[in-house]
Amino acid sequence: MKANRIIWVLVVIAIINSMGFGIIIPLLYPYGKKFGITEHTIGLLTAAFSVAQFFATPVLGSLSDKWGRKPLLVFSLIGTAASFVLFGLANSIFMLFAARILDGLTGGNISVAQAMISDISTPKERAKNFGILGSAFGFGFVIGPAIGGLLSKFGLKVPFFFAAGIAIIGVLLTLFLLKETNQKKGSKAKQKHSFSFISLYTVLKKPVIGTAIFTGFLLTMAQFTMLIGFQTFSVDQLKLNPTQIGLFYGGFGVSGILMQMLVPAVKKVIPSQAVILLLSTICCLGMMILAGFATALLLFAIAIGIYGLFNGLRNPMLNAIIADHNDDSERGEVMGINQSYASIGQTLGPVTAGLVTAISVHSIFFLSSLYILIALLFSIRLISKEKTS
Structure with a gap:
C-alpha cells in the first residue's frame, strides 16, 4: 500500500473519530444534569477522561511499538464506541x-495515528503529513x-x-x-524495551523531545x-446567542485547519520547523x-481569528520535531507521552481559567498570554537544542 493511500485512510478515520468526540462534547452538561451533574462537577467529568488518558496513551503507544499500530488503533476505536454506548x-x-x-x-487513537504518520513519512514530509492529519481531526x-x-432534537441519547x-x-x-x-514490530530491540511510568518524567530530560513536549x-x-475566556466573553460581554457563538467558534476552528493545509507552503519559505514554531x-x-x-466584537474577532490561524501550526511542527529526534523502537510510546501531556494541558487550562475569572473576564x-510567553522561551531553547543535537 502506498504511503499516500495510508495517509488518506487515516484522514477519513481521524475525521470520523474526532467528529464522534465533537458530537458529544456540547451535550455532556445538559445530558449529565439528569443524573446530578452540576456546573461544578462537569469539570470533574471532563478531568476524569484526561487523567485516564494521561496514564493510558503512553502504554498504548508502547504496545503499538511491540504489537503493531493497527491492532492498537482498532482497540482504541472499539473502546471509544463502547464508551459512547455506555x-x-x-x-x-x-x-x-x-x-x-x-x-x-x-483513547490512544490520536497518538497511534500520529505514530503511523511518522512511520511512513520521510523527515522532509513529516510536517506536511502531520498538518494533513491535524486538519482532519480539526474538521x-x-x-x-x-x-x-x-x-x-430527536432525543439527548441519539x-x-x-x-x-x-x-x-x-x-x-x-x-x-x-x-x-x-x-x-516484535523486533529484538523492541522486546528488550519495556514501558515504565517513570518515562513520563524521564522523556522530559531528552534535550529536543522533552523541550518540544513541554512547549x-x-x-x-x-x-x-x-x-x-472565549465562551464567557462571548456571552457576558458581547451578548452573542448560542448559534452565533457556534459560528464564531467554527470560524476559529476553520482558520486553524486552513493554516495546517498550508504547512507545505510555509516550509518552503522557512525550512526550520523550530523557527516556524x-x-x-x-x-x-x-x-x-x-x-x-x-x-467590542470586531477587535476580539480579529484577535481570535489570527490566533487560531497561527495556533494551527503548533501541532504539525511539534509532532514533526518529536518524530525527527525519536528512536524507531519508542516512536509510539513517545507520541503517547506527548498526547498525555496535551490531555493534562486541556484540563489545567480551564481549571486555572476558572480561578482567575473572579478578577475579570479579560484576566x-x-x-x-502568560502560558504562551513561557512557551515562547522554551521554543527559543528548542532552536538551540536542535542545533546542538
Whole structure:
C-alpha cells in the first residue's frame, strides 16, 4: 500500500473519530444534569477522561511499538464506541464517569495515528503529513458539535449512539483498508524495551523531545484557557446567542485547519520547523494580549481569528520535531507521552481559567498570554537544542 493511500485512510478515520468526540462534547452538561451533574462537577467529568488518558496513551503507544499500530488503533476505536454506548445507556452519575474513564483508558487513537504518520513519512514530509492529519481531526471537531445539536432534537441519547456507530465505521475502515505501518514490530530491540511510568518524567530530560513536549503542553494549556475566556466573553460581554457563538467558534476552528493545509507552503519559505514554531508562538502571544484588551466584537474577532490561524501550526511542527529526534523502537510510546501531556494541558487550562475569572473576564486572556510567553522561551531553547543535537 502506498504511503499516500495510508495517509488518506487515516484522514477519513481521524475525521470520523474526532467528529464522534465533537458530537458529544456540547451535550455532556445538559445530558449529565439528569443524573446530578452540576456546573461544578462537569469539570470533574471532563478531568476524569484526561487523567485516564494521561496514564493510558503512553502504554498504548508502547504496545503499538511491540504489537503493531493497527491492532492498537482498532482497540482504541472499539473502546471509544463502547464508551459512547455506555453514555447513552447511563442511568446514574457513576455510569457517566465510567464511560468517560473508559474512553480515556482506550483513547490512544490520536497518538497511534500520529505514530503511523511518522512511520511512513520521510523527515522532509513529516510536517506536511502531520498538518494533513491535524486538519482532519480539526474538521471533525468543527462539524461534530453541529451534528450533535441537530441529532439532539430527536432525543439527548441519539447523538451518543450515532457517535458509537461512526466509531464502529472507523473500526471497519481500519480492519479492511489500513495496512500495518510498523514493519519492525516484535523486533529484538523492541522486546528488550519495556514501558515504565517513570518515562513520563524521564522523556522530559531528552534535550529536543522533552523541550518540544513541554512547549506543546504549555501551548495546549494556553488554548484551553482561552476557550473559557472565549465562551464567557462571548456571552457576558458581547451578548452573542448560542448559534452565533457556534459560528464564531467554527470560524476559529476553520482558520486553524486552513493554516495546517498550508504547512507545505510555509516550509518552503522557512525550512526550520523550530523557527516556524517560534514565529507562530510570537504571533499567538500578540493576538492573545490584543484579545485581553478587546471590548467590542470586531477587535476580539480579529484577535481570535489570527490566533487560531497561527495556533494551527503548533501541532504539525511539534509532532514533526518529536518524530525527527525519536528512536524507531519508542516512536509510539513517545507520541503517547506527548498526547498525555496535551490531555493534562486541556484540563489545567480551564481549571486555572476558572480561578482567575473572579478578577475579570479579560484576566483569562492575560493568563493564556502568560502560558504562551513561557512557551515562547522554551521554543527559543528548542532552536538551540536542535542545533546542538
